[in-house]
Amino acid sequence: MPFAVYALGLAVFAQGTSEFMLSGLVSDIASDLEVSIPAAGLLTSAFAIGMIVGAPLMALFSRSWPRRRALLFFLCLFSAAHVVGALTPDYGVLLATRVVGALANAGFWAVALVTAVSLAGPGARARATSVVVGGVTLACVVGVPAGAALGGHWGWRSAFWAVALVCVPAAVVIAGAIPAGRPEPVPVRAGAELRVLTGRPLLLTLLTSALVQGATFCAFSYLEPLATRVTGLGDAWVPVLLALFGLGSFLGVTATGRYVDARPVVWTAAGLVALTIGWAGFALTAGSPLAAVVLVLVQGALAFGTGTALISWVFRLAADAPTLSGSFATAAFNVGAALGPWFGGLAIDAGLGFRSPLWVSALLMVLALGTAAAPGIRRVAGHGRDGVAGHGRDGVAVL
Structure with a gap:
């Protein structure tokens, strides 16, 4: 795997810390800015x-830019937004900086995913994706608990x-590790890429991915x-639980990057089913500290492992959309x-309690199972020698 791919993972670690760290800060933000906990969750x-x-x-916007320039521009803008967020006393301004x-x-x-897959080559799409997404999971293991602390x-x-x-x-590493030019001398027309990205199998895969992440973030955000109001754990346990979730997600992403290219259908289907059962089980046992600790780790592994597998499916189905496929997977x-x-x-505002987001997560996973099994995403038993899923008669990859 090229070192530049790991440099992208480092930058994603910094950004992933910001994306997820609010799950350990919602009460503090709500109190300081005098808003409700659901408002802070927003x-x-x-x-x-x-x-x-x-x-x-x-x-x-950045389609014609050299990839190194685009990555550095976005990373510097991201950093500046956090400086403003750290200084503002106003909820509305903080919301805008987010x-x-x-x-x-x-x-x-969008640029990092495409760059990683391009640098790694077609035989290592899932592994390259897992390295980039792995930056997020490391953020959960280290950055998010550190942010909570x-x-x-x-x-x-x-x-x-x-x-x-x-x-x-992270910006220094990218400046030195990412090639200045673009791997593709002549990008595919945007209109042609959009036609590829609106195919039914791809849209259903994207919808399944969205539902899986909805379930993950619904539970993780609260x-x-x-932990403190249902499970009965003290505030000191919050960074520990966040670290366990991150450790689980790191293990899930790592395992997916290693094995999903060989058995993509079985791996993805098993993850979807296990996630559904896991969120329902967590909702039922949330009052038990032991069950909560174990399931935070397990659900983190399943959520990010399955999410990474679905992103790799997007790249399989969107091979003819090299510059926009990453943006659709991100969206x-x-x-x-x-x-x-x-x-x-x-659910919380409706008076259903802080356990209710776990039931919502289970419901979202039921919907994800439905979209994954919908016509247009057909399961196949056979795979080619390269481990890529089979193809239908029209030549389009199917799940």
Whole structure:
């Protein structure tokens, strides 16, 4: 695997810390800015909405740029947004900085995914994807708990400052490790790429991915109040649970990168079923500290492992859309990240308690099973020698 792919993972670590760290800071932010906990949770949704809109727009905006220039521009903009967020006393301004930071993050992700897959080659798509997504999981293991610990000692603003500072070495590494030019001398026309990206199998795969991420973020965004108010764990346990979730997600992504290319259908289907059962089981046993600790680890592994497998499916189905496929995969990921916390907040506001987001996650996974089994995503038993899924008579890859 080229070293440049690992450099992209390092940058994603800095950005992933910001995306997920609010799950350990929602109560602190709500108290400081005098808003409700669901309103603080919407900061995660605002970030995700910015990523949804920004992924395709930023990919088109930077389409003619050398990839190193695009990556550095987006990373510096992301860092600047966090400086403003750390300084503002106003919830509305903080909300705006989350959107701006998300637009920059979206542009970075769209370019980074395509760059990683291009550098790794067609035989290592899933592995390259797992390295980039692995930066997010490492953020969950190290960055998010560290952000929660910083917030507990010096306030939530210190976590924002830390993210801005971590972007600096990431930018230095990218400047030295990413080639200055573009691998493709003549990009495919945007209209041709969009036609590829609107095929039925790909749209169903993207919808399945969005539902899986919706389930993940619905539960993860309210993990702190769930642990302290339902499970009965103290505040000191919150960074530990966040680290366990991150460790699980790192293990899931690593395993997926190693094995999914050989058995993509079985691996993805098993992940979808296990996630559905896991979220329902977590909802039933959330009052038990032991069950909560175990399931946080397990669900983290399943959620990010399955999510990575679905992203690799997008690249299989969108091989003829080299510059926009990453943006669509990013957008689908963040549709779920936006809707999940919102749905969880609605359940809490309805008086269903802090356990209710777990039931919402289970319901979203039931819907994901339905879209994965829908006509247009057909299961095949055989695979080619390269481990890529079979093809239908029309030559389009099918799941």
